[in-house]
Amino acid sequence: MKKLKVGIIGSGNIGTDLMYKIERNDALQMSVMVGIDPESEGLKRAADRGYEVVANGIDGLMEKLELVDIVFDATSAKAHKHHSELLVAAGKKVIDLTPAAIGPFTVPTVNLDEHFEKPNLNMVTCGGQATIPIVNAISRVVEVEYAEIVATVASKSAGPGTRANIDEFTHTTSKAIEQVGGAKKGKAIIILNPAEPPILMRDTVHALMADEGQEQAVIKSINDMVKEVQSYVPGYRLRGAPQFDGRKVSVFLEVEGAGDFFPPYSGNLDIMTAAAAKVANEMAKQLMATEV
Amino acid sequence: MTQRSFEILDVTLRDGSHAMKHAFTEQHVRDTAKGLDLAGVNYFEVSHGDGLGGSSLQYGLSKVDELKLIEAAADVCKTSKVSVLLIPGIGIKEDLQEAVKAGAKMVRVATHVTEADVAAQHIALGRELGLKTVGFLMMAHMASVEKIVEQAKLFESYGAEVIYVTDSAGYMLPHEVTERITALKQSVGCEIGFHGHNNLSMAMANTIAAVEAGATYIDGSLRALGAGSGNTQTEVMVAVLERLGYNTGIDLYKIMDVANKVVAPFMQRPQEITGSSLIMGYSGVYSSFLLHTQTAAEKFGVDERDILVELGRMKAVGGQEDLIYDVAQSFAAKKTQ
Numbered sequence: 001m002k003k004l005k006v007g008i009i010g011s012g013n014i015g016t017d018l019m020y021k022i023e024r025n026d027a028l029q030m031s032v033m034v035g036i037d038p039e040s041e042g043l044k045r046a047a048d049r050g051y052e053v054v055a056n057g058i059d060g061l062m063e064k065l066e067l068v069d070i071v072f073d074a075t076s077a078k079a080h081k082h083h084s085e086l087l088v089a090a091g092k093k094v095i096d097l098t099p100a101a102i103g104p105f106t107v108p109t110v111n112l113d114e115h116f117e118k119p120n121l122n123m124v125t126c127g128g129q130a131t132i133p134i135v136n137a138i139s140r141v142v143e144v145e146y147a148e149i150v151a152t153v154a155s156k157s158a159g160p161g162t163r164a165n166i167d168e169f170t171h172t173t174s175k176a177i178e179q180v181g182g183a184k185k186g187k188a189i190i191i192l193n194p195a196e197p198p199i200l201m202r203d204t205v206h207a208l209m210a211d212e213g214q215e216q217a218v219i220k221s222i223n224d225m226v227k228e229v230q231s232y233v234p235g236y237r238l239r240g241a242p243q244f245d246g247r248k249v250s251v252f253l254e255v256e257g258a259g260d261f262f263p264p265y266s267g268n269l270d271i272m273t274a275a276a277a278k279v280a281n282e283m284a285k286q287l288m289a290t291e292v
Numbered sequence: 293m294t295q296r297s298f299e300i301l302d303v304t305l306r307d308g309s310h311a312m313k314h315a316f317t318e319q320h321v322r323d324t325a326k327g328l329d330l331a332g333v334n335y336f337e338v339s340h341g342d343g344l345g346g347s348s349l350q351y352g353l354s355k356v357d358e359l360k361l362i363e364a365a366a367d368v369c370k371t372s373k374v375s376v377l378l379i380p381g382i383g384i385k386e387d388l389q390e391a392v393k394a395g396a397k398m399v400r401v402a403t404h405v406t407e408a409d410v411a412a413q414h415i416a417l418g419r420e421l422g423l424k425t426v427g428f429l430m431m432a433h434m435a436s437v438e439k440i441v442e443q444a445k446l447f448e449s450y451g452a453e454v455i456y457v458t459d460s461a462g463y464m465l466p467h468e469v470t471e472r473i474t475a476l477k478q479s480v481g482c483e484i485g486f487h488g489h490n491n492l493s494m495a496m497a498n499t500i501a502a503v504e505a506g507a508t509y510i511d512g513s514l515r516a517l518g519a520g521s522g523n524t525q526t527e528v529m530v531a532v533l534e535r536l537g538y539n540t541g542i543d544l545y546k547i548m549d550v551a552n553k554v555v556a557p558f559m560q561r562p563q564e565i566t567g568s569s570l571i572m573g574y575s576g577v578y579s580s581f582l583l584h585t586q587t588a589a590e591k592f593g594v595d596e597r598d599i600l601v602e603l604g605r606m607k608a609v610g611g612q613e614d615l616i617y618d619v620a621q622s623f624a625a626k627k628t629q
Contacts, residue, residue, distance in 0.1 A: 148349050150614050166410045167384040187348060190381040194406045195607035204614035206349035240621040248349060252618045
């Protein structure tokens, strides 16, 4: 099968984990890892696996544009704006794992098809990737007046960027609950739990439905959605059954990561990289199909 | 007037929100605020129990928008100042800006005792807005003295003027309070506060220990209205601390009047140490889980105490109310197997 060539900017934890995910996607060929620290673990691992390595950031990548068709950005919101301008001008597809959100919010099981032709796609947040499929599973059955998500992650899997800008999580996730999840109003809460050994990521979705009476259809829709997400995050699962209380439904989830570069408890990081790889893989298939 | 020995900060209109299932009305707030102001309380707190932005399906929806309540409180105060609680991850910076427009003069930015670094921006904003800015380390029993000192130093570096040791689970004993407050007094320059819960009937004893170790901000609530078994009872605290020779700056009769004539009539239940709140104190569970645990236990037909012990074992932190229903459901499933 023909494959599209992938570059990753940002050789930190996210970028490194993403590299392993790319290797498992049939329409993608890992090609180049871009960092700014030649000593970084991510660049070393990429070199060990035989990939091209660029240690002088976006400038270096711009000199080797023939190496990439799709570029993931796992740096920062600020850096991403600059990266995206250059890459889009050069005709490359860009997938944004930062909070910059220049392009549309993308959640693989919900709105992947809508955005294939867009030059830049944003991956929302970890909590968004874990919960928006469920919000959507409910809203495709019955109107959702309000949806609220609570993401609880192990302290060890929340990096300094997330911690310093915790409001960004709230802003971005609540917006995406509305725009992608289909709720009229969204709210997001994040909790860090320092327990040892670290806890698996847990997510809860509370939604207020416009009407009662669709409980069985809602449950079926949620179960179908969970199966779909499991196709790229096998450790994504419901905890117990959805709980109904009048128009309110609460859905409990846990996310165990694949343990590529992150430990399995970091389901929050895993679901971001897995979702980004899934988006790129589907996009690659579409692009190659239209070329033919 | 001689100088106050410390500030007694009343949290009835914030911690009490939990016990009231977030159903405070503007009238409740207006009357209570007026009484606190008249009695000479310099600072009191008004917010959803889980802080600004806490109104949610997870914690309970506010009956009245907290901004309206803050406005009502600020409106009746002649000298008292309104404080608000902000828990990063639940509330955001915009919530604080709105609260300041409504009349807030103090912010207490609260994090789990090991997670102070999520609060840097919120503390900086508090200072920028000219608020008295406080860092609030919750569930202080879950970290070692060294860890608390490390986290307090972070708060201080962001600009906090007061740092609280917060016994959210009502788990701590007086010697543990003494140890923590003493260590903070020795290692940080800002003032130190203590916030207690009465789940093990230790709130007053802990407050005395805190004051004796050098705390200069102490929290209480009228008729102890607060999460779990409630807080140190403000009006009793005034009497006790005056007898110990401190100057609280608060009029005992007037603070008793607001407690008994204003707050007591709107309380939904007496603030007792029940079987469940005792277990919370014993196993170190966040006090605001109490009423949610009762609801979940009833819904799934399991023992409240089993849920609480399990939450303690799982090291649940503040805000994880969803875990209560998850645990209750899994117990119920095991029972039917």
